[in-house]
Amino acid sequence: MVSKNQIKVIASLQQKKYRALHQMFVAEGQKVIQELIDADFELVQLLVTEAIFESVVSDKKTLLTAAELQKISALNAANNCLAVFKIPEPKPIIEKGLMLALDDVRDPGNLGTILRICDWYGITQLICSEQTVDLYNPKVVQATMGSIARMHVHYLDLEDFLNQTQLPVYGTFMDGKNIYKATLPEEAIIVLGNEANGISQSIRKITKNKIAIPRFGSQTESLNVASAAAIVVSEFRRGFSGK
Amino acid sequence: MVSKNQIKVIASLQQKKYRALHQMFVAEGQKVIQELIDADFELVQLLVTEAIFESVVSDKKTLLTAAELQKISALNAANNCLAVFKIPEPKPIIEKGLMLALDDVRDPGNLGTILRICDWYGITQLICSEQTVDLYNPKVVQATMGSIARMHVHYLDLEDFLNQTQLPVYGTFMDGKNIYKATLPEEAIIVLGNEANGISQSIRKITKNKIAIPRFGSQTESLNVASAAAIVVSEFRRGFSGK
Structure with a gap:
């Protein structure tokens, strides 16, 4: 279950100032989320609807309803999952290529x-x-x-x-x-x-x-x-x- | 002034079936509208807010409020003008170039x-x-x-x-x-x-x-x-x- 306060924090991440404050951002949809995990982005929380809950393997996963997901989604039609990631430390610039x-x-x-x-x-x-x-x-x-x-x-x-x-x-x-x-x-x-x-x-x-x-x-x-x-x-x- | 019925018809043109029915479409913003007029698209109606009403030269222009315009606009933040044009007859295809x-x-x-x-x-x-x-x-x-x-x-x-x-x-x-x-x-x-x-x-x-x-x-x-x-x-x- 996700608490009302968690939902509030996640929804706030649509705004830049709250992303800067919490140093977190949101990604939606299985493909984007999987690519971020594969690239070692630090997963904070994975919110998943019942439709795919059983098939997702993650110790960070939490069940939520489609209605709750739509409330925090930035998309007009939310997917069946949404992830919160840590904003990574910036890497040094290599002036090459x-x-x-x-x-x-x-x-x-x-x-x-x-x-x-x-x-x-x-x-x-x-x-x-x-x-x-x-x-x-x-x-x-x-x-x-x-x-x-x-x-x-x-x-x-x-x-x-x-x-x-x-x-x-x-x-x-x-x-x-x-x-x-x-x-x-x-x-x-x-x-x-x-x-x-x-x-x-x-x-x-x-x-x-x-x-x-x-x-x-x-x-x-x-x-x-x-x-x-x-x-x-x-x-x-x-x-x-x-x- | 625009009538309630006119507003209803114009708002309906956001949907394909009503564009097909009325054979009309909507364009917003001065630049796009001007380019369509220059290219001889047939202007049906030009709805303009007070902000620019005096500066627009057209016998098709009608004054409306910013609130009315926002209601019929497809944009999140409406411009100060919206035009209704006739959908032109399709030209023959010339298989060349x-x-x-x-x-x-x-x-x-x-x-x-x-x-x-x-x-x-x-x-x-x-x-x-x-x-x-x-x-x-x-x-x-x-x-x-x-x-x-x-x-x-x-x-x-x-x-x-x-x-x-x-x-x-x-x-x-x-x-x-x-x-x-x-x-x-x-x-x-x-x-x-x-x-x-x-x-x-x-x-x-x-x-x-x-x-x-x-x-x-x-x-x-x-x-x-x-x-x-x-x-x-x-x-x-x-x-x-x-x-």
Whole structure:
């Protein structure tokens, strides 16, 4: 059984300030939960409805009703399980290989999708400006489809970080060089900007390598930031894809 | 003033069956509405709050309160305007150039994002299986950010269509040929599959050219379908991007 107080605490984890206070976050659905457990995230509690209770093997499992689960779920239609995990200690940043940096990406779905793209392309480190949406926002966790378990995400002062790095810094700008004609290195930091405003002025100044995804005769003003991430990362990796 | 009955009809347009019945759909926000008007979509009614009423020039405009607007809006936080448009007559399909075909894409955000990708890359025709989410779903209209105004979208029996086309048919499969090593034609139909199940068996059989986006050493099972669309379309276009 779960107590009313436990339910209150878990529901509060939908908000960033309570995640920071308790140093815990919520994941929903068997797939995401299993991937986090496999990646050694510390499980605090596993709440499971009767539908799957018997089949779940865990000393942290607790039974709850579908109605109770829906109350604490961030989803419109709750799954049959929800887990509370400890937020892990941040790992040190290793400035090596290909990395992504997000300059104030605000939409949880976009951050989640970008994590999946990184995971697919073997990028394990993501740098986020402090104004970027929180990694442990339940909508981000959900949109990653489990990729969150394999990524190291760092929140920091992006300007300071980019000023000190030895890696070449790339960013997408309307007036950048055609990415399809550019020679791209194996190691770099790729900066992606905010949904409405793109890359900020202060970061623009530090971004030495300005690239652009050419537009093919349309009047549209922009691509979604996750679409741009997919195209740019694909371009950086395509030369190294084996046979 | 808007009557209670008008509000009821407009609110009903959030559902596909009422859009089919009235042959009308809703768009929200000045940018999307303006792009639809510019593209000669037939405006039925323009509902505007006091905040911008004076600045809007249209003989179809009607004043309503912010509370009334929120009631009929599909958005969590309504904008200051909402428009009702006639659903246009479908244009004939011209089997030429690069086209996308969606095999049961269900998420409105994905369809909207895919329309933006098409628009950016100068693809104007999109074929959708009958089970694909409806183009005029308010979340699709919103996610297109105006690109809906420039796209021709056709719902039909995808198997029949692909069986008769003269264009080469490409599709993404886990066991396909590395897309980065393939020689891709300027004219083709690219099939993208359902979020959970990929391309269906019956469509797989007709898809002669099976391609894959290589994975770089990760365990993740899939990319989001809109991310895959961005990468595949970019690959088809990159050879034709000018200087």
